[in-house]
Structures are given as C-alpha cells and as structure tokens.
Amino acid sequence: GLGLLLPTSHAVLRVWLANKHKPWIEAEYQGIIMENDNTVLLNPPLFALDKDAPLRYAGEICGFRIHGAGVPFEAVILDKATGEGLIRAKEPVDCEAHKEHTFTIQAYDCGEGPDGANTKKSHKATVHVRVNDVNEFAPVFVEKLYRVAVTEGKLYDRILRVEAIDGDCSPQYSQICYYEILTPNIPFLIDNDGNIENTEKLQYSGDRLYRFTVTAYDCGKKRASDDAEVEIQVKPTCKPSWQGWNKRIEYTPGAGSLALFPSIHLETCDEPLWNIQATVELQTNHVAKGCDRDNYSEKSLRKLCGAASGEIDLLPVPSPTANWTARLSVHYSQDSSLIYWFNGSQAAQVPVMNGLHAHEGLSDHFTLSVWMKHAVVPSKGRREEETVICSTVQSEDGYSHYSLAVHGCRIAFLYWPLLESARPVKFLWKLEQVCDDEWHHYALNLEFPTVTLYVDGVSYDPALIHDNGLIHPPRQEPSLMIGACWTGECPLPEPCCFLVGNKGVEGKPEKMKNGVQY
Incomplete structure (x- = not known):
C-alpha cells in the first residue's frame, strides 16, 4: 500500500506491503500442568511462523485464540517477531475435578498495518493438556472403629480387614501403599492390604479383649489424617448345641399349658447352617421317671387333657x-x-x-x-x-x-x-x-x-x-x-x-x- 503524509514543514512517505501469507503452527500439542499451578508445558513448544516475515505487521504474530466451551485456559503471545506463545490456566486447575482437557488453538498475524486490517489466521491445532496430581489429600479410613470376635486357640490367616481411601486423582497418590499398627507389644500383624492376623494363638483365659490403633500411608508417604481403632474380642471354644433348657421340668396336674423351653436357643458358633433337626424325647423307661398315665382315672385324664364336655x-x-x-x-x-x-x-x-x-x-x-x-x-x-x-x-x-x-x-x-x-x-x-x-x-x-x-x-x-x-x-x-x-x-x-x-x-x-x- 502507499500512504502520503504532508506536514507543513516537510513530507514523509511510508509504504506497507500486502499481507500475503497465513501464520503456521503445529497440528497437535501435548501439554502438562501441575495441579494448583497455572503454566502449561507444551510439547512441542508453542511457536507460530509467517512467511511474510520480516515485514512489519504482515510478518508478525499478534496473538493466539483458544476455541472450546468452558476451557479454563488462555494463550498469550510472548514475542511477536518470533511467534513464541504460552498457554496458561485462568485459575488453578483441580485434578480431582478433571484429569485432562482438550481444546483447539489458532494463531493470527498483525495484518497490514497498525489497525490490524486484513489479518490472516492459521489452521486450528488440537491441544491435549494433562493435569498432574499433587498429593494434597491424606488417606481416610472407611470406619473409625473396627470390631470382631474370634474363637480362642486358632491362628487365623485373616481376622479382619481395615480399609482406607485417598481422594487424590493419580495412582501414585490415590493408592494406599501400606498400613501400620501403632500400638506396641500385641500379637497381631497387618499387611499392605489392611489384613490383620494373629501371630500367636489367643486364649480366653488370658486377654479377652485387644484394643489397638492402626494408620495408613498413600504411595506419596502421606499418613492418614485420623487413625483407626481396632477391637478384637476373644471367645471361648464354641460347640454347636442347644442352650437354655433343662432336662427336668416340674408340672402340676391341672395347671394348664406349660412352655417346655421358653429360653431355648441354638448356638451355631457362627458356622453356616443348611438344615436344623430337633427331637424331644420324654424319658419314660425308668421306674422313677416313667409315665404314670395308666394310673389316672378316666375323669382325671379328661381333666388333665382338657377334654370338652357334652x-x-x-x-x-x-x-x-x-x-x-x-x-x-x-x-x-x-x-x-x-x-x-x-x-x-x-x-x-x-x-x-x-x-x-x-x-x-x-x-x-x-x-x-x-x-x-x-x-x-x-x-x-x-x-x-x-x-x-x-x-x-x-x-x-x-x-x-x-x-x-x-x-x-x-x-x-x-x-x-x-x-x-x-x-x-x-x-x-x-x-x-x-x-x-x-x-x-x-x-x-x-x-x-x-x-x-x-x-x-x-x-x-x-x-x-x-x-x-x-x-x-x-x-x-x-x-x-x-x-x-x-x-x-x-x-x-x-x-x-x-x-x-x-x-x-x-x-x-x-x-x-x-x-x-x-
């Protein structure tokens, strides 16, 4: 183009050449940003080139535009002459909310003059940004108190399992790497999965209740914010049987109905059940325990048995x-x-x-x-x-x-x-x-x-x-x-x-x- 300026004392002639070429950028970028940070590290770095360089305006990169709904990033130009740019977060990003972001970016030059006339844009490139986790969350136990009862005299492969979870997003920081029993001098071990076993046979005649504290660590070595308590009760050796009944029952003739075993219950020792059979037998074949029904008169029998009249x-x-x-x-x-x-x-x-x-x-x-x-x-x-x-x-x-x-x-x-x-x-x-x-x-x-x-x-x-x-x-x-x-x-x-x-x-x-x- 041709511009003519005529001041009163002298004249200056300025000429801007036409903007012939579009800027060029890579087709795809991979980016990483640390959680709670704002700068995105791109591979390859963000540079825009223009074949109109080194012309002023037409050969310079004026900026970048990001396309996509709700994209929490912006692009800024660092050097118009070299076309170097930077992508940064508008506010700190949260890995737990979004682990990855994808959007497109486009470069544009400065046109044919200071007014930006006839600006040209590059093609749209795809940008993938992964949010790297920061170990900000501590493990949390699912239960604050774990209770279980075991029978004495046994070595258990697993008595119970405690479990902690972590709110971080990455495998490194969200996984629980190991558990630890904090209480000393107790006959128990805990493995990296939270399984607790006894190291010696427990005796009902000894300690009947064990209380101890356990904690958890994630793979970033961050300890649980609150430890968990464990209670293990020792029960005596159990034998499945009927409990709460007496062999001898006193009954007064004419006293009406009498519940034989009102408090009876079946002790199963926590074993699985598939069939229950019970037989009640009256001891009648002994001279001191036998049935004396033959000795009752007909009227007495009818009264004892509650027979109807008429x-x-x-x-x-x-x-x-x-x-x-x-x-x-x-x-x-x-x-x-x-x-x-x-x-x-x-x-x-x-x-x-x-x-x-x-x-x-x-x-x-x-x-x-x-x-x-x-x-x-x-x-x-x-x-x-x-x-x-x-x-x-x-x-x-x-x-x-x-x-x-x-x-x-x-x-x-x-x-x-x-x-x-x-x-x-x-x-x-x-x-x-x-x-x-x-x-x-x-x-x-x-x-x-x-x-x-x-x-x-x-x-x-x-x-x-x-x-x-x-x-x-x-x-x-x-x-x-x-x-x-x-x-x-x-x-x-x-x-x-x-x-x-x-x-x-x-x-x-x-x-x-x-x-x-x-």
Missing part, C-alpha cells in the same frame, strides 16, 4: 341304667378305674335310649376317640380283622354305616355314606403303635371325604384309600356294636367279626362329642 359315654361303668357293659371282661388300674378287655369272644351292643339311638345325628362329620392297647400274637394262619366299633345310623336320607377295626399293625376305617346308593370307602393306616402292646390314644376325625387319624396327638393321613364296591351291605337297621359287627350274612342275634387274638384289645373308657369316643 360327649356320649359308650362304655360306662355298669349300673341299672347302663348295664350293657356288665358282661364284659374288665381289668382294674391302680386307681380302680375300669379297663375293658376284648378277647374275641365278647362284645357290647349299645342299646337304643329314650326312643332315640345313642349316636343319633352322626352323619359325615364326627370324631371317634379311644385309649387302646393292642398286641399281635404270632400265628401261622391269616390274621383276622378285629373290630373296635361298628355302627349303622339312620337319617332322613337313609342308612349310613361305619366301622373301625385293627388288622395286624394296620388300622382301618370303613365308611358307607348311603347304603342304598353310595359306595363304601375304606381308609387304611399302617402304624407300629397299633401292635406294640402299649397304651395309645386314637382320635379319628371324619369330615367326609377327608379322614384324619391322630395317634397320641400326631396326625396321620391315610396310607391307602380303597373303593370297596363289592362289600356285602350290612342290615339296614340302627345298631352300634363295640368289639364286633353285625352283618347281613349272620342271623340274629349272632354277631360276626369279633375282636380276636389271645391278648386282644384293652380299651379305657372315653367319651364322644359329635361322634363316638370310648
């Missing part, structure tokens, strides 16, 4: 008004209570009372209950079925029939809902109690079609259920027999199917509620 007595003590048990063989318990003996040659037929049958109203919901002692005598022949109770009931719909019998070690219940139309169903249970020659309490609950048998209070579902459609129907006449059963095959007054066997069945009197109990 039942029907099918085997009463013989009297002028109840004489059907007079011909039965009896034994006497120690309190002179009657025990009826059925040996296969006698039975009892419960008579009609006041024009109504004694078990009137029984249909498909009732309960049979009996104390029974039964044994099986070895025999070469086929064992016969021994009838306990047999009944035919008349209702508005017709006749129904049921019978309870024992056959070897089996107990069977036959139920015929309606003789005229329905088919009989037989429910079978095979139980060792039926033939062990011991007293057992049987309660059979019928809620047809469901039948449940309780033996000494334990429920049993039928093992087999048979549809006995080929059984000869009994006579359609109300009857109730104990120890035998009337069938249509026998002429009156001969009962068929007695209780049989040399020892046979002994029965203690019981009552009936909504059914037959004797």
